[in-house]
Amino acid sequence: MNKFWVITRQVYKRRVKTKSFLFSLLFPIIIAAFIVGLPKIIDYFDSGDMTKIAILSDNEAFIAPFEKDKDYFQVKTNIQTEESAKKALSAGKLDGYLKITDTEGQISAVYTTEETAGQEVLSRITTDLTAAKVAIKAEDYKITEAQLQDITSPVPVKNHVESTDQLTNKQKEVMNAAILVLTLLIFIFVMSYANIVASEIATEKGTRIMEVILSSVTATTHLLAKLTAIILMLLTQIGFYAVVSIGVMLAMKNTDLVKGILDQLSAFPPYYLILNLLFILFGLLLYIILSAMVGSMVPNVETVAQFIYPLTMLSILGYWGSIAASNVPDNILVIIGSYVPMFSPMMMLARMDLLSVSNAGIFISLGILILATALAFLLTLKLYKGNVLLYSNDGLFKTFKKSFSYAKKYN
Numbered sequence: 001m002n003k004f005w006v007i008t009r010q011v012y013k014r015r016v017k018t019k020s021f022l023f024s025l026l027f028p029i030i031i032a033a034f035i036v037g038l039p040k041i042i043d044y045f046d047s048g049d050m051t052k053i054a055i056l057s058d059n060e061a062f063i064a065p066f067e068k069d070k071d072y073f074q075v076k077t078n079i080q081t082e083e084s085a086k087k088a089l090s091a092g093k094l095d096g097y098l099k100i101t102d103t104e105g106q107i108s109a110v111y112t113t114e115e116t117a118g119q120e121v122l123s124r125i126t127t128d129l130t131a132a133k134v135a136i137k138a139e140d141y142k143i144t145e146a147q148l149q150d151i152t153s154p155v156p157v158k159n160h161v162e163s164t165d166q167l168t169n170k171q172k173e174v175m176n177a178a179i180l181v182l183t184l185l186i187f188i189f190v191m192s193y194a195n196i197v198a199s200e201i202a203t204e205k206g207t208r209i210m211e212v213i214l215s216s217v218t219a220t221t222h223l224l225a226k227l228t229a230i231i232l233m234l235l236t237q238i239g240f241y242a243v244v245s246i247g248v249m250l251a252m253k254n255t256d257l258v259k260g261i262l263d264q265l266s267a268f269p270p271y272y273l274i275l276n277l278l279f280i281l282f283g284l285l286l287y288i289i290l291s292a293m294v295g296s297m298v299p300n301v302e303t304v305a306q307f308i309y310p311l312t313m314l315s316i317l318g319y320w321g322s323i324a325a326s327n328v329p330d331n332i333l334v335i336i337g338s339y340v341p342m343f344s345p346m347m348m349l350a351r352m353d354l355l356s357v358s359n360a361g362i363f364i365s366l367g368i369l370i371l372a373t374a375l376a377f378l379l380t381l382k383l384y385k386g387n388v389l390l391y392s393n394d395g396l397f398k399t400f401k402k403s404f405s406y407a408k409k410y411n
């Protein structure tokens with residue numbers, strides 16, 4: 001047991017002190033901070049960038065909504081003819097001019113620019129013109145402002161869910177966000193830690209240090225120590241993010257952002273959160289264990305990428321499968337994939353989000369995943385002792401066949 005903790009401590013300390021681990025800790029936080037601050041950055045640069053526009057119309061009622069929309073439009077009231085508007089547009093004094101015609105109650109408009117107008121600008125113009133048209137028609141039909149407001153006020157609609165196993169729209173929004181984050185999180189962690197585990201074992205094997213180590217410690221103890229150190233690394237990273245997240249929320253607890261997040265989390269079904277965490281945990285464990293088995297077959301560290309490639313492709317398929325599951329959760333391939341251990345940590349989360357699978361189906365998928373993780377662990381233990389003494393450049397699948405013959409020899 002002492003040797004186990006010596007190896008675990010040595011691997012853990014060496015790994016967490018690397019620049020790559022520090023980068024993996026800080027990079028997601030930098031990205032998250034950038035995403036949170038992006039709206040303010042955009043507002044800062046767009047604050048003085050209003051659309052300079054001229055309104056060409058004989059009816060002042062069409063101009064009024066644009067003048068009130070001061071956050072978006074800067075109306076040049078001194079430009080009143082099409083000729084002067086064209087000159088101002090060519091001189092760069094206008095972003096565009098809007099010519100409005102009203103022929104026997106039929107209103108039309110043309111927005112002229114030197115470059116293609118963005119959809120946001122056209123939508124804003126349509127909104128303001130519609131507001132002007134409604135005001136004009138209301139005056140023509142002798143409708144008072146109070147009557148008009150009563151007519152145009154939206155009808156509130158609430159969703160009452162009779163079934164106890166259905167999510168409200170608010171809960172579905174939270175689940176959609178959670179699925180995107182969790183599946184991406186699983187994919188990134190699988191890509192990172194699969195390479196870390198395989199490289200950790202392959203480095204010692206390639207330099208023949210492995211043979212010296214195994215002369216003083218059993219292969220099982222060596223493997224368990226390596227896996228424990230990597231899992232502790234993983235928990236350190238997750239714990240760091242948890243502490244930072246809690247600290248940020250406490251520091252910003254009175255902001256609208258944090259209040260909105262807490263309000264959304266209150267709608268999150270607790271048992272779904274627990275199931276998500278279980279799928280993530282066992283999904284990562286499965287890939288880490290399989291990476292350790294693959295790493296023990298690698299002849300040297302230079303061939304790690306080649307040997308680990310099938311696992312990388314499986315994780316990519318699982319990630320894209322989760323996106324497909326969000327769109328077509330009842331597709332037969334999606335249903336099958338959500339029960340395959342390599343894909344279920346991501347694909348089953350998407351099907352859970354859309355409530356297209358029963359609780360029994362969720363627990364069956366989780367049970368298969370746990371069973372597959374246990375079997376992968378037992379298989380890795382069985383093959384590890386022979387694999388670390390196996391040096392073959394025949395590729396993963398041929399080496400895998402050879403490892404079974406070595407397993408019979410050393411077990």
